[in-house]
Each structure stands twice: as structure tokens, then as C-alpha cells.
Amino acid sequence: MEANRIGRRTVLSTAGALAAATVVTGCGTLMGSSESRGSGSSKKRLVVSNSGGTYNDALTKAIYEPFAKETGITVTTVNYQSAQIIAQVKQGRPQVDLMDNTLLNFQKMAGLECLEPVDQDRLKSVKGAGIAEHNLPEHAVGKNVWASVMAYRTDSLKRTPKSWADFWNTHSFSGPRSLQSAEADLPELEFALLADGVPLDKLYPLDVDRAFASMSRIRRDVKKFWNTGALPAVLLGRKEVVATSLWGGRADELIKQGQPVAYQWNGARRMTNGWGIPKGAGNMDAAYQLIDFSLRPEVQAAFSKLFPHGPVVPGATKLLSEDVLATLPTSPTNLKTGFDADVAWWDKNRDAVTKRWQEWADA
Numbered sequence: 001m002e003a004n005r006i007g008r009r010t011v012l013s014t015a016g017a018l019a020a021a022t023v024v025t026g027c028g029t030l031m032g033s034s035e036s037r038g039s040g041s042s043k044k045r046l047v048v049s050n051s052g053g054t055y056n057d058a059l060t061k062a063i064y065e066p067f068a069k070e071t072g073i074t075v076t077t078v079n080y081q082s083a084q085i086i087a088q089v090k091q092g093r094p095q096v097d098l099m100d101n102t103l104l105n106f107q108k109m110a111g112l113e114c115l116e117p118v119d120q121d122r123l124k125s126v127k128g129a130g131i132a133e134h135n136l137p138e139h140a141v142g143k144n145v146w147a148s149v150m151a152y153r154t155d156s157l158k159r160t161p162k163s164w165a166d167f168w169n170t171h172s173f174s175g176p177r178s179l180q181s182a183e184a185d186l187p188e189l190e191f192a193l194l195a196d197g198v199p200l201d202k203l204y205p206l207d208v209d210r211a212f213a214s215m216s217r218i219r220r221d222v223k224k225f226w227n228t229g230a231l232p233a234v235l236l237g238r239k240e241v242v243a244t245s246l247w248g249g250r251a252d253e254l255i256k257q258g259q260p261v262a263y264q265w266n267g268a269r270r271m272t273n274g275w276g277i278p279k280g281a282g283n284m285d286a287a288y289q290l291i292d293f294s295l296r297p298e299v300q301a302a303f304s305k306l307f308p309h310g311p312v313v314p315g316a317t318k319l320l321s322e323d324v325l326a327t328l329p330t331s332p333t334n335l336k337t338g339f340d341a342d343v344a345w346w347d348k349n350r351d352a353v354t355k356r357w358q359e360w361a362d363a
Helices: 001-010 053-073 082-090 103-111 164-168 191-194 210-219 231-237 249-258 283-294 298-308 343-362
Strands: 023-025 028-032 045-049 076-077 098-102 141-153 177-180 222-226 241-245 260-276
Touching: 023 141, 045 283, 053 076, 053 283, 053 298, 082 098, 082 103, 098 103, 098 283, 103 260, 103 343, 141 231, 141 249, 141 298, 164 191, 164 210, 177 210, 177 231, 191 210, 191 260, 210 343, 222 231, 231 241, 231 249, 241 249, 249 260, 260 283, 283 298
Parallel strands: 045 076, 045 098, 177 222, 177 241
Antiparallel strands: 023 028, 028 076, 098 260, 141 241, 141 260
């Protein structure tokens, strides 16, 4: 999933975060800095690409500002698509020092030889931190985890759906559904397989034929395959559907508004955002300093308090309240009931699966 969608996952207020000053620069957008790109003190300025929006606001308050205060290194944020950075690297002129993106996109970029390998010996915060192995690939470092979950209206369903099998059971849990379109992100084949009885630990490699057969069984009850992150919450809030998949945090906003909505962590699909250093980046020392800083337990916890992405460092969960942990995919409780998307499998099969999904949806 492209990074610009991360910033729209939730509409949480991050009161106190700096308002970003916006200046158009070439093919990207310079979002916040006290120094211009032409400054001679480049070693005191780190250029980071992220998705902007409330995601950038939370990063600014929890990570960038405290990092700048401690190190004297100013963080300038830009909003570049990964394709733009790939083109810059191929031209030998990367315009960013560090990228914040999904590990799936970094998998693709590594295959194109556009990322520097990560030297974990330069990251003190990684050693002994207990970060899951899949969040420490060769060319990236996981930072925060989000998830796709099942949400439903409590006033429309007489019973509480507890699994994707219940979501697929339109006889006992009647009412229109919504699921994610391939236009928004990865097709939700895992949910279809879980609904068909595949255990969490046996999902990969995905049985694509079985998944599409399962999708076909619920298709007539799907009112809309949503193609933007905001749409499923809108459909649920307007009572146009009684249950939907959606990105974590969206349901919390409805609940805060007093809507009769709940969501289920059972079968949640987790994805990780992380750091990647473009090949040929000019300020690698500062990039490693920021990566290391962001993985401190207290910094991880500070970010999760502002934005509903879970920390990758287990120690950070000890610094969070039960109320906050209940909203995070990497809380000790929620980790047990969800699964991590297999980035290597999706990188290899995404194009073929997306093509098949589009043909299936158009049939």
C-alpha cells in the first residue's frame, strides 16, 4: 500500500503538534522545516518522506520535535510517492535521507536495488528489544503497526459477530456488507480464507482459488467494495451496511461520536510501517540516529498515544494504559488474535491477484 494512504487511516486530533508550513518543491511537497533545502548546514537537517496529514502531525510531536531538541538535527518532511523516490535513486539524485513507508513497499524497492541495507549494529534500540523478526528485514526497520479489522453496528445485529466466518454468515447475521476493493489496498483474501475455515497460522501461501470461491459466496451481500479509507466508516455510520472491513482507528472515531458501533480484533490483518534509507542518501548518520531514537520504548509509546498504530517494541506496551492498548493491534491481547500479512508473498503475487480481483469484480 502506498504511504499516502496511511495518513488518512484515522482522523485523530493531535493537539499541540506543529502546523506544517507547505512549500511546493519540484515533484513533492515540503511540509515542515525551519531551514530551506538550500541551507549549508545539511548535516543538521534530515529530509524525511512520509504520508503527511494527521500521521505527520503525530510523528512531529512524538518523534521529530523531541529528536531535534536532543540532537540539534532539524527534520524536514516531504510527501513523495515511492515511485518518485525510485526514479530519483535511479537518476543518482535521491532527494530524501529517510523514508517512512510500508514494509511491503520497501520489499519492492529492495528488489529494485533502491534501498541501502540496514546495519543493525548502528541501532542500539534494536538490540535486545524483542522486535519481531519479520519487522527487521534486510533493507528496512519496522516502526509502527496498523491493521484491517471487522466493524459492525450493534443496533442492527442481534448477535455479536466474533469471526470472519460470522461476517460471511449472512443467514444468522443478516444485512448488507462492505469489503475492501483492490483499488484501496491489498484484496482481502485472508479474510475470505479465514471465513472458509483456514487457521490463522496456515494462511500462507494463500490458496487463491479457495479465497475467490469464498468471496463469491458473499458477493451478493456486499453492497459496496470500498475504494477509499474513509468510505467504510461512512457506510457504517449511515447504516447503509451492518458490517464492514476497515482500517484500524476508523471505528474508534465512530464510537467517540456516539455511534452504536463495535469492532473485532479476531482475524485482524496487520501491516507494518517502517524506515528505509534510499540508496545513495546523503545524510545516513542522521538517518540512523532518527531510526534509533524512534525505537526507544518511551518514544514508541508517545506515538501510539497520538495515533492508533501499535509499537513494534514490546517494552513500549508497558508504558501504555489499558484504554490505549485496547485500540492497538500489537497489544499483548490483540497480538494473539490477528496475523501479520506475509510481505514477501504479497510482493511476489500482488499484481496477479489484483488483476484477478478486478476481473472477478467486473464479471
